[in-house]
Amino acid sequence: MHVDITAETRLLLIGMPGGELRLAATMAREAGAEVIMADQPDAALNILRGASVGLVMIDVMADVAGFVAQLRRERFVVPVIACGIDAPAERAVAAIRGGARDYVPLPSDRMMIAAALAIAATPPATRVVGNHPAFLKAIDYAGAIAPGSLPVSIVGETGTGRALLARAIHVASGRSGPFLAVECNGTASVMVEAELFGHRPGDLAGVPTGRLGKLDEARGGTLFVRDIDRLAPETQGRLMLALMDDRAGFRLIVSSACDLATLVPTGDFRADLAARQSTARIDLPPLRDRAGDIALLAPHLAERTARIEGGAVRPVDAAAVALLGDYPWPGNVRELEDVMRRAVILARGPAIGREDLVLVDGTRMLAIARPQEAGVDGLVGRTVEDVERALILRTLERCRGNRTSASGILGISVRTMRNKLRIFVEAGIPVAPAA
Numbered sequence: 001m002h003v004d005i006t007a008e009t010r011l012l013l014i015g016m017p018g019g020e021l022r023l024a025a026t027m028a029r030e031a032g033a034e035v036i037m038a039d040q041p042d043a044a045l046n047i048l049r050g051a052s053v054g055l056v057m058i059d060v061m062a063d064v065a066g067f068v069a070q071l072r073r074e075r076f077v078v079p080v081i082a083c084g085i086d087a088p089a090e091r092a093v094a095a096i097r098g099g100a101r102d103y104v105p106l107p108s109d110r111m112m113i114a115a116a117l118a119i120a121a122t123p124p125a126t127r128v129v130g131n132h133p134a135f136l137k138a139i140d141y142a143g144a145i146a147p148g149s150l151p152v153s154i155v156g157e158t159g160t161g162r163a164l165l166a167r168a169i170h171v172a173s174g175r176s177g178p179f180l181a182v183e184c185n186g187t188a189s190v191m192v193e194a195e196l197f198g199h200r201p202g203d204l205a206g207v208p209t210g211r212l213g214k215l216d217e218a219r220g221g222t223l224f225v226r227d228i229d230r231l232a233p234e235t236q237g238r239l240m241l242a243l244m245d246d247r248a249g250f251r252l253i254v255s256s257a258c259d260l261a262t263l264v265p266t267g268d269f270r271a272d273l274a275a276r277q278s279t280a281r282i283d284l285p286p287l288r289d290r291a292g293d294i295a296l297l298a299p300h301l302a303e304r305t306a307r308i309e310g311g312a313v314r315p316v317d318a319a320a321v322a323l324l325g326d327y328p329w330p331g332n333v334r335e336l337e338d339v340m341r342r343a344v345i346l347a348r349g350p351a352i353g354r355e356d357l358v359l360v361d362g363t364r365m366l367a368i369a370r371p372q373e374a375g376v377d378g379l380v381g382r383t384v385e386d387v388e389r390a391l392i393l394r395t396l397e398r399c400r401g402n403r404t405s406a407s408g409i410l411g412i413s414v415r416t417m418r419n420k421l422r423i424f425v426e427a428g429i430p431v432a433p434a435a
């Protein structure tokens with residue numbers, strides 16, 4: 001089972017009292033997992049109003065759709081997974097249609113259920129792997145500023161390990177409070193506001209109850225705001241006001257795709273918030289710029305998934321590492337992690353080999369590998385313009401339409417890239433849609 005539970009790990013389980021699920025949850029809790037239990041969706045909502053939860057698991061026989069609808073009404077952003085023991089397939093389908101992110105069939109053995117719940121409620125590993133000089137510089141700096149409460153911004157492309165580093169800073173800081181995360185990218189601003197600031201009873205139409213915001217809940221701990229460059233201007237203002245209050249009592253770490261200062265002149269980001277948050281800025285390099293780290297990361301990620309999700313722990317052979325090093329990784333370490341998760345399942349031999357490496361759409365990495373011998377000779381006879389166009393389109397395709405990653409690989413600005421693509425489109429040449 002893989003669930004991206006961002007930074008929080010507290011698991012809320014909704015299951016009938018006396019049922020197998022509840023008994024297993026008690027066992028998982030006794031073994032040290034952070035599991036909160038509720039008998040009914042209503043009781044679960046009450047818990048959510050007062051405490052942050054990273055993941056909700058709900059018995060598929062409960063009213064999943066009704067529960068998810070109420071979560072939306074109250075603007076909660078939390079993944080909901082339906083689960084059941086020998087449940088009929090229609091219930092699972094209905095749960096997904098009702099808004100559950102996934103359905104997880106649980107084993108019938110109570111010990112096994114307890115183990116599955118314990119995994120879901122285990123904090124993600126904070127081991128940070130890599131030894132490229134630019135990466136080490138970032139890690140050393142993070143270690144140096146971890147103690148205390150200096151505001152930190154972590155700048156890097158998606159999947160470069162920004163959340164992992166934020167958590168590592170929190171752990172190294174020794175702060176006793178919780179580590180809580182708020183996601184800005186792809187989350188409606190009303191939802192982000194509710195997550196950050198909570199609301200009082202009656203503030204939301206049709207919702208008589210109030211709810212605690214993460215700003216209050218993070219007291220004594222760390223609040224991690226992911227992709228803060230996507231935060232709406234009004235919310236930036238509210239956040240800045242809250243931060244000016246001396247009693248805030250939490251450390252704010254943010255991640256963004258670019259240096260916040262560069263967004264100030266265009267009016268996309270508040271100057272005061274950018275300045276405050278840039279007290280310490282850590283730049284995480286994209287994976288393609290530290291391809292040497294793949295030799296360390298690939299086996300680490302394969303072993304981690306094998307241990308968490310089950311599967312044999314196999315080494316990664318040298319040819320596979322070479323093939324991985326040849327790919328541009330638009331999704332960075334997260335994408336590599338996903339490739340290794342599939343490889344753990346696919347591998348049959350003594351080691352993970354090239355044939356076990358598959359992209360998200362099922363394309364084998366071997367099939368798209370750059371022919372090593374083609375070289376410049378193969379280009380003789382073609383015009384520079386023609387070769388440039390082919391290179392741009394192919395790189396864009398490999399980056400699945402992501403303009404920023406493709407232009408980074410090509411060493412041109414996003415603006416130049418967009419201009420070129422516009423010219424291609426005008427000439428009737430098909431261009432991969434923006435990711």
Ligand SMILES: Nc1ncnc2c1ncn2[C@@H]1O[C@H](COP(=O)(O)OP(=O)(O)OP(=O)(O)O)[C@@H](O)[C@H]1O
Pocket residue numbers: 124127128129130156157158159160161162163164165226255300333334337
């Ligand atoms: N240097 C690293 N060592 C070990 N694991 C890593 C490293 N960098 C990233 N990971 C793993 O890769 C995955 C993605 O990392 P993370 O969530 O921190 O990325 P991110 O930059 O916050 O991106 P996004 O916002 O898209 O999630 C996580 O599972 C994380 O544990």
